[in-house]
Amino acid sequence: MSKNLEQDTIEVFINSLAHFYQQLGLDEVEIGVPYLLDSNHPIVEDYTGIIGISGRRKGCVYYTCPQALLSYILLAMGEKDVTTDHLCDLVGEIANTIAGNARQAFGAEFMISVPVVIKGEPEKVSLPKNTRCVVIPTKWKFYQSIIVVALE
Amino acid sequence: MFFARNFGKYRAIVISVAMFIILDLGVLGLNFYISSQIASDAVNVNLAGRQRMLSQKSVKALLDYQNDLAQGASGADAYQEMLSSVALFDRTLQAFHSGGYTSDATGQEIFLAAVETPISIAVVEESLAIWKPIRRDFSRLERESNSGRPLLSHLVDIAKQNNLTLLKLMNDLTNDLESVAKQKSDTLRWIQASAITLAILNFFLILFHFIGQLRSSDAVAEFARKETQEILLTVREGLLLLDSNLIIGSQYSESVKAIFGDRDFAGMSFRSLLHNLVVGQDMTTTEEYIKLLLNEQVKENLIGSLNPLSDVEVSLPQANGGYAVKHLSFRFNRTIEDGKISHILVTVLDITETVALRQSLEAARNQQGLHTDALKKLAHLDSTTLSAFLSRTEQDLHAINDTLKDEAAEPQGYNAKLQNCLRIVHRVKGDAGALDLLQIATAAHHFEDQLQILQKTEGLQGSDFLPLTLSLNDFLQLIAELREISDLLQNLQPVQVVAESGAVTTEQIPLPLDEQPIMRLAKRIAQENDKAISVTFDAEEAAVLSAEQRILVQASVIQLVRNAVVHGVESAEVRLLAGKPPTGTIDVRVSLEADGLRVSVRDDGQGLNLKRLREQAEAKGLYSREVLDGFSRTRVMGLIFEPGFSTAAEANEHAGRGIGMDLVRTNVNKMKGRIRISNQPRRYCEISFLIPTSQLEDSLVAEAV
Amino acid sequence: MKRLMIVDDSMVIRRRISRTHGLDGYAVVGTAEDGINAIEVARETQPDMITIDLTMPNMDGPEAIPVLASLCPQARILVVSALSDKATAIGALASGAHGFLCKPFTDQELRDALLELAQD
Structure with a gap:
């Protein structure tokens, strides 16, 4: 049947994100129950970092989260300067780290783009058409963010 | 640096070799020194011996000279010989006494060291004491030649008088010098012998010590090599x-x-x-x-x-x-x-x-792809039925996705999610089984497996659901593929069938309470369980049901029939022993009663065994023995509708998961109905439910609108 | 006191490294957000220790590292990057860097890496 969504790939993304939080000492991050999402109706929060994936697998992975959560992460990193620039920078870095680690797991045929950061504006998130994506909800304190994995 | 590092290791051998060389050099030096001593001693001995000879020769020449003169000869030859002998004797004796030159046998001038031993010194002193006056007389004789006859005879007298003494003294000197030379050469021999002994000892020391050391270090090296070899031979890496x-x-x-x-x-x-x-x-x-x-x-x-x-x-x-x-x-x-x-x-x-x-x-x-026999089955199905089933299954799966998506507090929330998903997927499985869509039934069965694994997982976490979510995606994909095929098949159907199906305008097409799928399912399950059954079907009255109710009733009947085949009807042998016909009978009946519509499934099997039900409930940890003992007969029978209860030993697709009867209860509750069980052990079991008239009227009104 | 320079296009990472706890023996003498800037800063500050990302705009890590290595021969260079392509990272090390630390990292990992790097 479909091999579009492989558990390993997604687990790498989940572990990378959990790892990212842990490295910052934010270890109470909860991974929620993953569910499916129609790629024609993407979900985005305030800030979104998108990494394009090409090579053997095509599609993208994005991390999106509310501004408040990003601000908290920045504060947790000891950063007091919570400007839009910083928030964009951070969300891009998170997406980049998640995808970079996936590349480590899947090798050179798994090519990743530089992060594209958008603020709001879901119409700018273009996912592969007519596929279902896997949404992995994550929760830290009471802030929710999601990783969306859309691979053809 | 190299030396410093290696000196420790070779220290002993370096010292030994150095000692050997020093020893050899020492012996060589001594040898040279003593040899030269011995050589000069030999000259001394020779000269001392010559003194002996010269003393006699002088006396003889003196006597010859006297005789020659006496016989009237000139005596010149004897005289000359006498003078040269006396001069040489004197010179040599002086040299022996205080060191000086003399001439050797060949006439060469050589240096003679003064004698050193006490004996020689005494002998030389004594000789000089005797010799000096004689020498003086000879000198006078020489000065006053031809004139000194009396002097000559005086000299002859003195010579005769001292000849033997002087000879003896010279002899003593020779002997003493000889013994000195001998002593020195003895010393040399002794030194040489001891040096050689020492050298040999040193050699053996080196030999034994280092051979031993080399041997042991070779042994260590060999051991290490063997050990390395052994490691290299045996390691897996x-x-x-x-x-x-x-x-x-x-x-x-x-x-x-x-x-x-x-x-x-x-x-x-x-x-x-x-x-x-x-x-x-x-x-x-x-x-x-x-x-x-x-x-x-x-x-x-x-x-x-x-x-x-x-x-x-x-x-x-x-x-x-x-x-x-x-x-x-x-x-x-x-x-x-x-x-x-x-x-x-x-x-x-x-x-x-x-x-x-x-x-x-x-x-x-990764589940299996579509099989050709699955395609055949699809082709046999009525396209309307199939597409209705597929749409509903898709909706069910989306409902499962919504369940996953709903926020829930763990762990209770997660368990509720799982229970909800189980109910939905079990219905899908039942329907698929009824339509003989094995592939969907299998997919649903796998999905159930995964759900149940999660139920048993301690400390369930969100990420544990990932395989489930991916299976759900696969499941949806399967349904999408089947839909494509179904659409293709629909195009192939005769025109009038399309027209017929076109009459059904509601978007969600209900399944009629249809005999065929239930019969097929019952037969298949019976076959798989090695049982013989016949099913009677009387469901005309189901027409009063709303579309939704018909789905619920159909699903419930499927579960009840399945339960009857698996748990009710016995195998042919058991039935024969019990005096029953080998083929079990299952009656499905839908009948209007005064207060509603009754749907019943009755089998002539072994009936419910209350004792086993109690034991099962206790074993599953659902209730304690005390509580169970307090249960009424009806309450005990009601256990079969509780989630997680099943009396089949092993779960298979058809029963034994304890889901099916739970599903019936849920469905009946949805219709506000009541369940009734009439049971006679070893004779029959009838499970029925009543949908109250109020529900039927409501639905009729709803349908009219 | 070791002189540390941080090169990363992400301000967040630059700040994170500079605030790493327990780096008492280090003073951050300069930061740069790309290779070109890094070379300028290195020329001025002569750092003993450089952390550098590989993927950066304008001039990336692999281009900048050999220049930095020849500019500051005394400096130890630590590549700090999400592992995306081993060949690139190996190339970067071969061209003059001394170690590799994979993003994301903990304070402890960064401390250990810098300590290891400082050893002769």
Whole structure:
């Protein structure tokens, strides 16, 4: 049947994100129950970092989260300067780290783009058409963010 | 630096050899010294001997001279001989006394050292005392030649008088000098003998000591070599050393041969070893990586994550000429000698099995593709029924997705999610089974499996649901594929069928309470359980049900029939022994009663065994023995509708998960109905439910609107 | 006191490294957001220790590292990057860097890496 969504790939993304939080000492991050999402109706929060994936697998992975959560992460990193620039920078870095680690797991045929950061504006998130994506909800304190994995 | 480091090791041998050389030099020096002493002693002895001869010769010449004169001869020859003998004697004696020159036998001037031993000194002193007056007389004789006859005879008298004494003295001198020379040569011989003895001793010392030491160090080396060899023969990992040019060293483990084939690898380059296995860019990257390890300035601990060969898939030639695909994991470590990187230790592990295990687990997750027999079954189905079923299943699966998506507090929330999903998927399975869509039934069965694994998982977490979510995606994909096929099939159906189905305008087409799927399911389950059954079907009255109710009733009947076949009807043998016909009968009946519509499924099987139900409930930990004892008969029978209760020993697709009857209860509750069980052990069991009239009217009104 | 320079296009990472706890023996003498800037800063500050990302705009890590290595021969260079391509990272090390630390990292990992790097 479909091999579009492989558990390993997604687990790498989940572990990378959990790892990212842990490295910052934010270890109470909860991974929620993953569910499916129609790629024609993407979900985005305030800030979104998108990494394009090409090579053997095509599609993208994005991390999106509310501004408040990003601000908290920045504060947790000891950063007091919570400007839009910083928030964009951070969300891009998170997406980049998640995808970079996936590349480590899947090798050179798994090519990743530089992060594209958008603020709001879901119409700018273009996912592969007519596929279902896997949404992995994550929760830290009471802030929710999601990783969306859309691979053809 | 080299010497300082190695001196310790060779200290003993260096000292021994040095001693040997010093000893030899000493002996040689002494030898030279004493030999020269002996040579001069020999001259002394000779000259002393000559003194003896000269004393006699002088006396004889003196007497001859006297005789010659007496006989009237000139006596010149004797006179000359006398004078030269006396002069030589005198000169030599003086030299013996206080050192000086004399002439030797050949007339050469030689230096004579003064005698040193007390005896010789005394002898020379005494001789001089005697000789001096004689010598004076000879001198006078010489000065007053021809005139001194009386002097001559006086001299002859003195000579005769002292001749023997002087001879004896010279003899003593000779003897003494001889004994000195002998003593010296004895000393020399003694020194030589002891030096040789010492040298020999030293040689043996060196010989024994170092042979022993060499032997023991050889033994240690041999032991170490054996030990290394043993390690290299037995380790599972391929071990080999690379030098800075990436050339393989002479010692490598036996496993290297097992992995790369039976060849001699010593002296081969690492690139040739991996020739055809790791190609192009990867090989270059690998060499670059090893060079990094050889680079002193790069920190070994800080580059481990860059190893390009931590997992490589290779095709290795086999003994039978074929190729085998293997997964190898290479590790590279520095070996340090004298603070410098001397070699790279390469560890090769065959991780094929580990990888294969991982892949087979992955493959097990990927479900099978569409089979042709599945296609045949699809073709046999009425297209309307099929598409209705597929839409509903899709909706069900989306409902499952919504369940997953709903926020829930763990763990209670997660368990509620699972229970909800189980109910939905069980209905899908029932319907699929009824339509004989084995592939969907199997997919649903797998999904149920996964749900139940999660139910048993301690400390369930969100990420544990990932395989489930992915299965759900696969499931949706399967339904989408079936829909495509169904659409194709629909185009192939005769026109009038399309027209017929076109009459049904509601978007969600209800399944009629249809006899055929239920009959088929019952037959199939009976066959699989090795039972013989016949089903009677009387469901005309179901027409009063709303579309939604019909779905609920159909699903419930499927579960009840399934339950009757699996749990109710006995095998033919048991039935015959019980005096029953071998074929079990199941009656499905839908009948209007005064207060509603009754749906019943009755089998003539073994009935419910209350004792077993109690035991089962206790074993499952649903209730304690005390509580169960307090239960009424009806309450005990009601246990079969509780979630998680099942009396079948092993779960299969048809029963035994304890879901089916739970589903019936849920469905009946939805219709606000009541369940009734009439049971007679070993005779029959009838499970029925009543949908109250109020519900029927409501639905009729709803349908009218 | 070791002189540390941080090169990363992410301000967040630059700040994170500079605030790493327990780096008492280090003083951050300069930061740069790309290779070109890094070379300028290195020329001025002559750092003993450099952390550098690989993927950066204008001039990336692999281009900048050999220049930095020749500019500051005394400096130890630590590549700090999400592991995306081993060949690139190995190339970067071969061209003059001394160690590699994979993003994301903990304070402890960064401290250990810098300590390891400082050892002769």
